Amino acid sequence: MLNVHQYSLLSLSLSLSLTTLALFLLVSAQEDHQQDTPIARFQRYLRINTAHPNPDYSPAISFLKLQAQSIQLQARTIEFTPGKPVLLLTWPGSNPSLPSIILNSHLDSVPAEPSKWVHPPFSAVRSPDGKIFARGAQDDKCIGVQYLEAIRNLKAKNFVPTRTVHVSYVPDEEIGGVDGAAKFVASKLFQELRVGFALDEGQASPGDEFRVFYADRSPWSLVIKAEGTPGHGSRMYDNTAMENLMKSFEVISRFRDSRFDVVKAGEAANSEVISVNPVYVKAGIPYPNGFVMNVQPSEAEAGFDVRMTPTADPDLMRRIIAEEWAPAWRNMTYKITEKGPLRDYTGRPLVTPTNDSNPWWSVFKQAITAVGGKLAKPEILASTTDARYLRQLGIPALGFSPMTNTPILLHDHNEFLKDTVYLKGIEVYESIISSLSSFEEASH
Ligand SMILES: *[C@@H]1O[C@H](CO)[C@@H](O)[C@H](O)[C@H]1NC(C)=O
Ligand SMILES: *[C@@H]1O[C@H](CO)[C@@H](O)[C@H](O)[C@H]1NC(C)=O
Numbered sequence: 001m002l003n004v005h006q007y008s009l010l011s012l013s014l015s016l017s018l019t020t021l022a023l024f025l026l027v028s029a030q031e032d033h034q035q036d037t038p039i040a041r042f043q044r045y046l047r048i049n050t051a052h053p054n055p056d057y058s059p060a061i062s063f064l065k066l067q068a069q070s071i072q073l074q075a076r077t078i079e080f081t082p083g084k085p086v087l088l089l090t091w092p093g094s095n096p097s098l099p100s101i102i103l104n105s106h107l108d109s110v111p112a113e114p115s116k117w118v119h120p121p122f123s124a125v126r127s128p129d130g131k132i133f134a135r136g137a138q139d140d141k142c143i144g145v146q147y148l149e150a151i152r153n154l155k156a157k158n159f160v161p162t163r164t165v166h167v168s169y170v171p172d173e174e175i176g177g178v179d180g181a182a183k184f185v186a187s188k189l190f191q192e193l194r195v196g197f198a199l200d201e202g203q204a205s206p207g208d209e210f211r212v213f214y215a216d217r218s219p220w221s222l223v224i225k226a227e228g229t230p231g232h233g234s235r236m237y238d239n240t241a242m243e244n245l246m247k248s249f250e251v252i253s254r255f256r257d258s259r260f261d262v263v264k265a266g267e268a269a270n271s272e273v274i275s276v277n278p279v280y281v282k283a284g285i286p287y288p289n290g291f292v293m294n295v296q297p298s299e300a301e302a303g304f305d306v307r308m309t310p311t312a313d314p315d316l317m318r319r320i321i322a323e324e325w326a327p328a329w330r331n332m333t334y335k336i337t338e339k340g341p342l343r344d345y346t347g348r349p350l351v352t353p354t355n356d357s358n359p360w361w362s363v364f365k366q367a368i369t370a371v372g373g374k375l376a377k378p379e380i381l382a383s384t385t386d387a388r389y390l391r392q393l394g395i396p397a398l399g400f401s402p403m404t405n406t407p408i409l410l411h412d413h414n415e416f417l418k419d420t421v422y423l424k425g426i427e428v429y430e431s432i433i434s435s436l437s438s439f440e441e442a443s444h
């Protein structure tokens with residue numbers, strides 16, 4: 001028997017679950033009858049939380065493996081680092097002697113702050129106007145699913161690729177890819193794939209032209225330290241640590257302005273110049289609730305985010321840092337941490353040609369025009385992707401995420417992708433994959 005208290009609890013939870021059920025039916029009315037549609041599959045992938053700092057890779061791998069199974073792709077999971085799986089799917093070509101193509105995406109995403117979102121970031125709610133909200137909707141779970149949907153459609157049309165098509169899913173891109181793409185491309189397995197051309201993620205386009213990226217900038221972390229004579233805060237004298245650091249700030253500011261002015265004048269894109277931005281300053285003698293105010297400290301330090309363009313001269317940059325930004329004669333030291341390669345294995349810049357010298361480029365371009373798409377002028381990406389590791393091996397690699405008329409929301413609150421844009425992307429990939437995989441001329 002229930003007592004009154006238990007009864008009211010029961011009715012409360014009943015009415016709660018009825019409300020939840022009603023809400024669920026409302027929200028998912030459109031999804032309910034389409035449990036196995038391209039959009040529902042995208043939503044399922046988005047609902048798997050693979051955000052840092054604790055990306056849950058195994059359910060993502062299981063989901064993708066199931067998808068691969070349903071379209072008869074071969075699947076291999078490799079852990080170059082424990083707990084950080086790489087999933088490799090393969091669609092064998094009719095002429096395996098030709099170099100293969102690889103379609104890459106990353107499994108992880110950056111974290112999200114749920115309180116700043118209109119829908120929970122891992123709900124993949126589709127609004128009445130077709131926006132699918134989720135962390136990873138643009139960066140870059142869309143392409144990971146679109147590759148598979150395109151292959152599913154090509155298989156349904158009995159298309160047979162001439163070249164082998166590989167689809168790879170790598171961990172940890174958002175934290176530099178050291179345990180992900182870097183180890184994967186350095187492996188014997190990767191060598192055996194004999195990859196001739198690669199596609200990786202790009203970025204959304206607010207206009208109606210697709211954007212494509214042929215290079216990334218390479219990040220350097222720069223820390224400079226000044227030492228100087230300590231003394232009373234009231235005294236003006238030369239060569240304090242702060243004075244030495246401030247002189248560096250002036251020089252670095254001038255360098256920054258000279259590059260930024262070129263961008264402001266419209267002569268270059270942001271990503272076509274070397275950027276330098278201060279990210280922290282550390283100095284002073286701590287004191288409860290602040291700093292000691294009447295002592296000039298003996299040490300001062302600052303950190304900078306430097307982005308090198310693919311053709312920038314690293315030796316020249318190092319010389320500028322050593323002689324002008326942190327000169328030893330001003331009692332300064334510095335440390336540069338290069339976060340990724342700047343040159344390929346032959347010493348050339350990590351640039352994929354987007355002209356007739358690269359036969360893959362023409363095929364890629366034509367494949368987009370064939371489905372009514374327009375391609376914007378190829379760009380350098382301001383940040384970095386895993387494509388740099390592929391380019392380091394001399395493999396031509398383009399950064400491409402087929403999203404037109406879409407605000408750039410990667411790493412932002414309320415990241416979304418419209419259902420129509422997502423579906424159009426599948427069509428674009430069908431064209432790209434069929435063209436590239438049946439293209440026979442290019443040897444590696
Ligand atoms: C550098 O340090 C030395 C030794 O402490 C000092 O004599 C000199 O004045 C300092 N120079 C500058 C530019 O800070
Ligand atoms: C094609 O582009 C590459 C890289 O940007 C450049 O080095 C090369 O000279 C160009 N070749 C032609 C035929 O225009």
Ligand SMILES: [Zn+2]
Pocket residue numbers: 106139140173201
């Ligand atoms: Zn990404």
